[in-house]
Amino acid sequence: MPVELSGRALIFDQNGSILVLRRSERSRSNPGKWELPGGKPNPGESFEESVRREVLEETGFEIDIHHSAGTADQEVTGYHVVHVILIASIRSGGLALSNEHVEFRWVKIPELSLLDRADWFDQYSQVYLIGPVPSPDAA
Amino acid sequence: MPVELSGRALIFDQNGSILVLRRSERSRSNPGKWELPGGKPNPGESFEESVRREVLEETGFEIDIHHSAGTADQEVTGYHVVHVILIASIRSGGLALSNEHVEFRWVKIPELSLLDRADWFDQYSQVYLIGPVPSPDAA
Numbered sequence: 001m002p003v004e005l006s007g008r009a010l011i012f013d014q015n016g017s018i019l020v021l022r023r024s025e026r027s028r029s030n031p032g033k034w035e036l037p038g039g040k041p042n043p044g045e046s047f048e049e050s051v052r053r054e055v056l057e058e059t060g061f062e063i064d065i066h067h068s069a070g071t072a073d074q075e076v077t078g079y080h081v082v083h084v085i086l087i088a089s090i091r092s093g094g095l096a097l098s099n100e101h102v103e104f105r106w107v108k109i110p111e112l113s114l115l116d117r118a119d120w121f122d123q124y125s126q127v128y129l130i131g132p133v134p135s136p137d138a139a
Numbered sequence: 140m141p142v143e144l145s146g147r148a149l150i151f152d153q154n155g156s157i158l159v160l161r162r163s164e165r166s167r168s169n170p171g172k173w174e175l176p177g178g179k180p181n182p183g184e185s186f187e188e189s190v191r192r193e194v195l196e197e198t199g200f201e202i203d204i205h206h207s208a209g210t211a212d213q214e215v216t217g218y219h220v221v222h223v224i225l226i227a228s229i230r231s232g233g234l235a236l237s238n239e240h241v242e243f244r245w246v247k248i249p250e251l252s253l254l255d256r257a258d259w260f261d262q263y264s265q266v267y268l269i270g271p272v273p274s275p276d277a278a
Contacts, residue, residue, distance in 0.1 A: 003204050003225070005144070005186035044183050047144035047221070065142050068210035068221040082186070082207040084223050086142070 002079040007051035008038035009063055009088040013106060020115065021058065022103035029076060030118035034105075036085070051086060059104075060096035063088040072124035083120050085128070141218040146190035147177035148202055148227040156245040159254065160197065163241050168215065169257035173244075175224065190225060198243075199235035202227040211263035222259050224267075 011019040018036075025032045037058040041050035048065065055063050066087045074081040097104060107115070112125050113133065126132050150158040157175075164171045176197040180189035187204065194202050205226045213220040236243060246254070251264050252272065265271050 001204075003187040003190075005223075041186075047180075047186075048142040051142075065140075065219075067212045067219075068223075070209050071207035071223060073206045080204075080206075082223065082225070084144075084207075084210060084221065086221070 004040060004079060004081050005047070006038060006040050006074075006081050006083045007047055007054070008036040008083050008085050009051060009055045009065070010036060010069060010085055011055070011059075011061070011063060011088045011090060013090070015106075017106040017108055019059065020105050020107055020112070021097065021101040022105075023118065024100060024102050027100070029074075032116070033118040033121075034115040035118040035121045038083075040081075047084075055088070056093070058098050058100060059093070061093040062091045064091050070124065070128045072120040072127070074120035081120070083124065085124060143179060143218060143220050144186070145177060145179050145213075145220050145222045146186055146193070147175040147222050147224050148190060148194045148204070149175060149208060149224055150194070150198070150200070150202060150227045150229060152229070152245055154245075156247055158198065159244050159246055159251070160236065160240040161242040161244075162257065163239060166239070168213075171255070172257040172260075173251075173254040174257040174260045177222075179220075186223075194227070195232070197237050197239060198232070200232040201230045203230050209263065209267045211259040211266070213259035220259070222263065224263060 020034045021037055022034050023030050023032060037055045038051055039054040041047060055061060069085045069087050072083045109129050113130050117125060159173045160176055161173050162169055162171060176194045177190055178193040180186060191202060194200060208224045208226050211222045213222060248268050252269050256264060
């Protein structure tokens, strides 16, 4: 199955909170769900350029990228996306959402468990950030 | 610092062994060290294309990519490489090394601890595969 790449920024502020965005209800995938800013490279664009561009478009922030922090997979009809998560901080800019998202929050990592997360971000959160979420069957 | 991407294949055979390659002593980075096949996209090349091309060039194998399995960072003078590790298996082909490598082995995961690993692959192995290696100080 074809594999596509997506770069995502885990942007921390000075208090250790991270920036999460809620997708539009009109999104084709994961409508209304919470996720991290970022996305796929355009043709000819480098990985770094694509992450910086997507984050700027979606948040209004220029970021500094520090290091990588794992991956998550997303199955879409006919292909497969690998989301690469990068730890980042804000260099400059002011928060301004694109029409792709309808809401933002700065949350502490444990608060991620309270959000209705996009499929890949749910996987990532459980593996790397908040641990496995008990299934509804596990009473 | 600029960030570049590298895609690496963790290729499993039917026995659960993985394919590792030893870099040439003439390599600029990590000479003589063990690593996974893969490398950086060429301009205009997609992530998937680059991983398949690099693996074919370095091993002679066409691969199937299954899912992602984390990342590792490498600091190089003036920039930073994010290695994205992908679980893969062999679709076709026969093993043939490029001049970038001088030796190959199929190893079980615990045997990785016996190999002198490239810096980023050492980091990856300790985080994801074999656990932390005691420092020489820890007697």
